[in-house]
Amino acid sequence: MPKVAIYPGSFDPVTYGHIDIMQRGLDVFDSIIVAVLQNPAKTSLFSVAERMAFLKESLKDLANISVDTFNGLLIDYVAEKEADAILRGMRAVSDFEYEFQMALMNRRLNRDVQTVFLMTGLRWIFTSSSIIKEAAQFGGNVHGMVPPMVEAALKDKFAKPSG
Ligand code: PNS
Numbered sequence: 001m002p003k004v005a006i007y008p009g010s011f012d013p014v015t016y017g018h019i020d021i022m023q024r025g026l027d028v029f030d031s032i033i034v035a036v037l038q039n040p041a042k043t044s045l046f047s048v049a050e051r052m053a054f055l056k057e058s059l060k061d062l063a064n065i066s067v068d069t070f071n072g073l074l075i076d077y078v079a080e081k082e083a084d085a086i087l088r089g090m091r092a093v094s095d096f097e098y099e100f101q102m103a104l105m106n107r108r109l110n111r112d113v114q115t116v117f118l119m120t121g122l123r124w125i126f127t128s129s130s131i132i133k134e135a136a137q138f139g140g141n142v143h144g145m146v147p148p149m150v151e152a153a154l155k156d157k158f159a160k161p162s163g
Contacts, residue, residue, distance in 0.1 A: 002030035005087040005116065006078050008070070011036050011051045012044040013150045014058055015132055017124035021089035022065060024118045031064040033081060038071040045133055045157060058147040075109045086115045091125050 005025055011018060011034070025032050036051050046054070048069055055067045070077040078086060086106060088099055103115035132142050136154040143151060 003028075003085070004081065004083040005029040005032050005085045006035050006074070006081060006083045007032050007087040008035045008037060008074050008077075010039070010042065010044065010129065011055060012129050012133075013046055013051060013146060013153065014055050015124070015127050015129055015146050015150075016144070017089065017091070017120050017127040019058060019147070020121045020124050021087070021118055022059070022062065024121075025087045025116075026062070026064060028116065028118070029085070029087070031066070032087065033083065034059070034065065034067045035074075035077060036067070036069045037074075038069055046153070050153070054147065054150050054153070057149050073109065075106050075113060078113050079110065084114070086113060088115060088117050089120050090117045091120050091128075 005028075007018075007022060007025060009018065022032055022034065034055055036048055036055070038048050044051075052067050052069060059065050059067065074086065086103075088103070090096070090099060099115075099117065103117075106113065106115060127145055132145055133154070134140075136142050137158050139158070142154060146154070
């Protein structure tokens with residue numbers, strides 16, 4: 001049976017760090033569904049529609065990967081998709097506590113679903129959507145850290161009003 005993983009996240013916005021995990025994930029799984037959380041409680045820079053558009057454009061050359069959105073419990077979405085595992089990236093030790101807590105809660109909610117962690121490439125170890133947004137907000141150059149469409153959207157979002 002083909003093995004399917006769900007790669008969930010906020011992806012606000014997608015970074016090359018996320019894409020690195022997806023590429024590594026495709027070495028392990030037959031297909032991956034990238035699932036963008038719809039969370040009205042969390043303030044995001046980009047709408048779900050924008051985030052999905054960035055993902056679709058960035059992943060258009062990768063086979064066996066699709067982009068979707070979900071709300072509510074991740075574990076329910078995994079069951080709905082009949083997926084085999086949850087895929088998450090691990091950067092530094094600082095990620096560990098949050099990821100560990102989430103994986104154990106998900107396991108408690110459904111013992112049949114495993115969480116698989118993959119190590120990000122060394123060059124992405126310090127990148128996150130949040131740090132990239134912060135740099136971009138103050139005019140920092142984030143070239144090479146996010147796909148070109150995202151780089152342009154960040155510039156646009158933080159462009160100083162003229163006049
Ligand atoms: O990119 P993020 O923000 O680190 O992703 C977090 C995400 C979307 C994986 C997590 O918040 C999530 O799964 N939310 C859905 C609600 C849920 O199932 N929470 C975990 C168990 S209570």
